[in-house]
Amino acid sequence: MxxxxxxxxxxxxxxxxxxxxxxxxxxxxxxxxxxxxxxxxxxxxxxxxxxxxxxxxxxxxxxxxxxxxxxxxxxxxxxxxxxxxxxxxxxxxxxxxxxxxxxxxxxxxxxxxxxxxxxxxxxxxxxxxxxxxxxKERLLAEDDPVLLAVGISTADGKVKPTRQAKYRQVEEFLRLLDASITDALKKKALRQPSKADPLRIVDLGCGNAYLTFAAQRYLTHVRKLPVHVTGVDVKQQSADHNTKVAAELGIEADFVVGTIADAVLDPAPDVVLALHACDTATDEALHRAVEWGASLVLAAPCCHHDIAAQLRKARTPSPYAALTRHGILRERFADTLTDALRASLMRLEGYKVDVVEFVESAHTPRNTLLRAIRTGSRVKGGGVRKEYEELVGTWGISPKLAELLDEPVGGDGAALRAAD
Ligand SMILES: C[S@@+](CC[C@H](N)C(=O)[O-])C[C@H]1O[C@@H](n2cnc3c(N)ncnc32)[C@H](O)[C@@H]1O
Incomplete structure (x- = not known):
């Protein structure tokens, strides 16, 4: 008693x-x-x-x-x-x-x-x-069939010592996906899926599709949400490998060989994932998400060479020379500037954007994630646009995503012309 x-x-x-x-x-x-x-x-x-x-x-x-x-x-x-x-x-x-x-x-x-x-x-x-x-409560247990199939766990259901970091990454990604989907459904920014019309999720630059399979498994088995996943990657070998794994798991999934820029998806996806797609492939993924009118976008950028190269060549505006004088600081600043501009551009395109930590920085330096939920109203003027235009204008840079979205860029006066 x-x-x-x-x-x-x-x-x-x-x-x-x-x-x-x-x-x-x-x-x-x-x-x-x-x-x-x-x-x-x-x-x-x-x-x-x-x-x-x-x-x-x-x-x-x-x-x-x-x-x-x-x-x-x-x-x-x-x-x-x-x-x-x-x-x-x-x-x-x-x-x-x-x-x-x-x-x-x-x-x-x-x-x-x-x-x-x-x-x-x-x-x-x-x-x-x-x-x-x-x-921590695990979202996918160590002996989950997906973790065995993608080689993170051994046949007796234990995470391999060499794959612990990958397992942590899968778990952190699922936690963010779970919270983002809950939030988007609550705000009615994401439609409630049905068996006849499942949530369409595309993973752009899916590689060996660890995260694609983990998302499919978690959302269908744990969240009980009907979803259909598609992976896109330039590598034929990825598609062959992933199609085989999907068959072993009994999962219905499509793997398309092609570039992010040209992938044809019909119907258009509700959720776009782009995790560690190299350099400007992240910009291509964000551009496609906007074109498709995707309700939710999760993008964890990878290496950032484009803006770093532009900063190397451009004159640093006063009084910011200390930010770009030393190579390592310039690279880090370029990473931050790139992702800040991506977040601003997505806001201009009618998304509510958060930039959050993906996995703890001790595990990987590539640990930023942009989370964008579509609100639908593009920003024509006002503070968000002014802030963006001043930023690219001051630094004289042309973000790849701005070019793809046909938004003003710095360096050629376009920003100033557009602001007139
Ligand atoms: C670093 S891997 C990341 C794989 C996976 N998303 C993950 O996080 O485990 C990047 C993948 O993106 C693919 N990729 C890079 N640029 C691409 C593009 N423009 N179009 C399609 N795939 C691309 C590469 O072939 C590679 O498989």
Missing amino acids: TQSSMAAEPLLRALMRVRAMLLDDATLVRAVASGRQKGETPDWKRVELRWVDLKAGRHLQVVRYDETQAHTSNHTADGDLREVVDALLDEPFGNWHVETTTEQVQVRVTKKLEAMVNVTARAEAVEVERSHDQA
């Missing part, structure tokens, strides 16, 4: 009780902060805490969730543990749910900023699970 009690308490006292439970590494099972207090918005949608045993010793693991992704950090008693816990307790969360080995405590903050505290004693004490692997 479990015993339960409910009582109103001053908020500060209840939070001090939560604090003591969070800091007790012997008894805390997990804690979750979520919701918000009346009229306030916490910095995070949700925060999860648990103690984990890492190689470097026992740490409190804090996973903070925003709209699109999870941010994980680990803290020790010798380091900044108390500051981090106190900062989270200061956030105006509406609920704290804390599980210990012997009880479950629910703190709900009322409109009058009091705490309603519900304590339920466990019938039997539980053990604390502190292994690091439990930290």
Whole structure:
């Protein structure tokens, strides 16, 4: 039998009780902060805490969730543990749910900023699970048939040590895809698919289609959304390999050999993916997405040579010489400028755009992802257009995507002419 009690308490006292439970590494099972207090918005949608045993010793693991992704950090008693816990307790969360080995405590903050505290004693004490692997719920299990078929997992369903980074990339991509599809469906920016008319997803520059297959599998098996995937790649070998894998998996998918610029898709896709398509192939993918009127676009750019080469040749406008004097800084600045211009151009074409981290930068330097949801209204004038035109005009550069979309470019006065 479990015993339960409910009582109103001053908020500060209840939070001090939560604090003591969070800091007790012997008894805390997990804690979750979520919701918000009346009229306030916490910095995070949700925060999860648990103690984990890492190689470097026992740490409190804090996973903070925003709209699109999870941010994980680990803290020790010798380091900044108390500051981090106190900062989270200061956030105006509406609920704290804390599980210990012997009880479950629910703190709900009322409109009058009091705490309603519900304590339920466990019938039997539980053990604390502190292994690091439990930290994140996996979207595709290690033994998923897709992971076996694409060679990420072994036949006995374990991720190969050499493929751990790829697995993390697949998981992070699915998390972003999942959140983006949920968001777009909620805003009615993406149509609700049916079996007769599934969501059409194209992966431009799909390579060996790890992410194409993972998306298909996750959306159909976990989200139960009818989808049809198509991969496009210039390499015949990719299409042959991917068609064989699709047959092994019993997945209906098309693989088209051809360039992103010329691929013919009928009907047009609802969702366009372009993950690490080389250099200006990302621009071609964004251009096609606009042409097709795709509802959702996820593009993780790869190498950025085009703007970097233009910056090398162009005169750096005053007072920005320090940004381009040193090769490594110029390359990084070119990456940032390229993606900022892509985001601006997609806004001009009627998309709401976020630029987010794809995988943690420790795993790959190619870790930016542009997420664009179509709102449908092209921007003719105003601040977004002015900002874009001043940027290309100041630097005298011609982004590939602007040329493809027939938008003004810098360097030849076109931007200024168009602004007249
Ligand atoms: C770095 S791989 C990325 C593969 C896959 N998207 C992934 O993230 O695992 C880039 C792929 O894009 C293809 N590619 C590059 N430019 C292309 C273009 N213009 N049209 C079609 N495919 C292209 C290449 O053949 C290659 O397979």
